[in-house]
Amino acid sequence: MKTSNLVLTLICVISLTCTHAKTGYFWHITDFHYDPLYTSQGDTRRHCRRADERGSSGHHRALGRFGDYSCDSSLELIESAARYMRTRHSENVEFVLWTGDIIAARYTGNEDDKYQAIRNMTDLLSRTFSSHFVFPVLGHLDPAPSESLTNLWMHWLPLEALQTFKYGGYYTIEQKQSKLRIVALNTNLFSVRESNSVQARRQWEWLDAVLDKATGNKEMVYIVGHAAPGSDSRHPYDMSSDANAKYLRTVRRHAKIIAGQFFGHLHADTFRVIYDNDRPVSWTFMAPSVSPHRDPADSSNPGLRLYKFDTNTGKVLDYTQYYLDLAAANRNVAEWTAEYNLTQYYGLHEVSAVSLHNLADKLQIGTPHETNIFHKYLRAYRVRHESSESCDGACAHQHFCAITCLEHVAYRQCVEAAASALAAAGDSAPLTMPLLNTVVIFFAFVIIMMN
Ligand SMILES: *[C@@H]1O[C@H](CO)[C@@H](O)[C@H](O)[C@H]1NC(C)=O
Ligand SMILES: *[C@@H]1O[C@H](CO)[C@@H](O)[C@H](O)[C@H]1NC(C)=O
Numbered sequence: 001m002k003t004s005n006l007v008l009t010l011i012c013v014i015s016l017t018c019t020h021a022k023t024g025y026f027w028h029i030t031d032f033h034y035d036p037l038y039t040s041q042g043d044t045r046r047h048c049r050r051a052d053e054r055g056s057s058g059h060h061r062a063l064g065r066f067g068d069y070s071c072d073s074s075l076e077l078i079e080s081a082a083r084y085m086r087t088r089h090s091e092n093v094e095f096v097l098w099t100g101d102i103i104a105a106r107y108t109g110n111e112d113d114k115y116q117a118i119r120n121m122t123d124l125l126s127r128t129f130s131s132h133f134v135f136p137v138l139g140h141l142d143p144a145p146s147e148s149l150t151n152l153w154m155h156w157l158p159l160e161a162l163q164t165f166k167y168g169g170y171y172t173i174e175q176k177q178s179k180l181r182i183v184a185l186n187t188n189l190f191s192v193r194e195s196n197s198v199q200a201r202r203q204w205e206w207l208d209a210v211l212d213k214a215t216g217n218k219e220m221v222y223i224v225g226h227a228a229p230g231s232d233s234r235h236p237y238d239m240s241s242d243a244n245a246k247y248l249r250t251v252r253r254h255a256k257i258i259a260g261q262f263f264g265h266l267h268a269d270t271f272r273v274i275y276d277n278d279r280p281v282s283w284t285f286m287a288p289s290v291s292p293h294r295d296p297a298d299s300s301n302p303g304l305r306l307y308k309f310d311t312n313t314g315k316v317l318d319y320t321q322y323y324l325d326l327a328a329a330n331r332n333v334a335e336w337t338a339e340y341n342l343t344q345y346y347g348l349h350e351v352s353a354v355s356l357h358n359l360a361d362k363l364q365i366g367t368p369h370e371t372n373i374f375h376k377y378l379r380a381y382r383v384r385h386e387s388s389e390s391c392d393g394a395c396a397h398q399h400f401c402a403i404t405c406l407e408h409v410a411y412r413q414c415v416e417a418a419a420s421a422l423a424a425a426g427d428s429a430p431l432t433m434p435l436l437n438t439v440v441i442f443f444a445f446v447i448i449m450m451n
Helices: 002-018 075-087 111-128 147-152 159-168 198-216 241-253 326-331 342-346 353-363 368-381 394-404 408-425 433-450
Strands: 023-029 093-098 133-136 171-175 180-184 220-224 258-263 270-276 279-286 303-310 316-324 336-341
Touching: 023 075, 075 111, 075 303, 075 316, 075 336, 111 147, 133 180, 147 159, 159 171, 159 198, 180 198, 198 220, 198 241, 241 270, 241 279, 241 408, 270 353, 270 394, 279 353, 316 342, 336 342, 342 368, 353 368, 353 394, 368 394, 394 408
Parallel strands: 023 093, 093 133, 180 220, 220 258, 258 279
Antiparallel strands: 023 303, 171 180, 270 279, 303 316, 316 336
């Protein structure tokens, strides 16, 4: 008995020293929206494509070679992003997350053209990360999973992953040297249109099984997808309400092993906090897009994100957000630069659900200092693109609601409560939290009474 205990202790000590904390990096890149038809002779009213012969001519301004805030990405923009990534941290990069919407929204090519555009982007990333694995997920603009797409990405995915990918666009990757598992979701299957399909049901069953198994194996998990749960003023309710609620329940149940959730889609730099009975238990980060264009307005500069993490535990330690000042690039050359580092920018001691909850709290408008933090947040949200639209009062509160209220009903109530509070206070008066809290409590009371 004693000897086996000793052996056990020894093994533990040895394995502890062998798996000493190691810092690694991974890229998160998203929403290329590559438009093969982009041209600097294009027309902004035609998505920066050449106006047809019959179209009114003489109405163009010269467009930049790296793109335009009202259009999707030119090839040169994406190539400059790839070149920049190659120069950063390449020796410590463990993998790359590529979260969908590879082709431009209104790319009119047929299926073959689309496939060729995706193949060209795949080739570019394969050359950029020649000794790394890229883990792609599908966005709503990407084609459905197929044999040809599976073949295109087979050099990045192991056999088991290819099987589930080919069927449903989802897969899991075990990082053998660490206890970290990547779970790549097809969030298109959470949409209203697809959430009742057989594939959607299979993905849920598969996700539950993967997370249960990871719990049993004491693995930590990263969840990766295109569209995040929750809502946003510009993209309300990407998931069906049922899928959204189910996703949040799943995350709460497995919060202990979920070391991070990474999404794209919004073309904005933001985050979410997930609560379990008012306790912050998990978070999601949304990386900004490479494409400068956002519908319907309020564009952003192109962004790339490099995460720093503990390769043993998966714990996210920080990230550096890189960006390209698109207007400056078009005047001269493309100079990608570091925009900010998460922990330093917001003064966080660590990256956790609790620290992000505290940050979200400070984003509520109130004292001048807090207003200041909100403006920092907004600057990052737009990736430093100067916007003519101001965002205070109800707009600012909507950001807070999006970050903290991921349930659809809760989000709606949060936004409505703020609007009423503002109306009551008169639009020009600053919105103070005590007033807002009173209104929220009042509305909650009314809702409880109505039930
Ligand atoms: C893909 O790359 C090839 C070779 O450079 C090029 O001829 C073709 O036009 C590209 N197609 C698209 C859709 O980007
Ligand atoms: C962010 O951190 C990196 C090192 O991790 C450093 O090289 C860089 O200068 C920092 N950037 C900013 C904008 O603070």
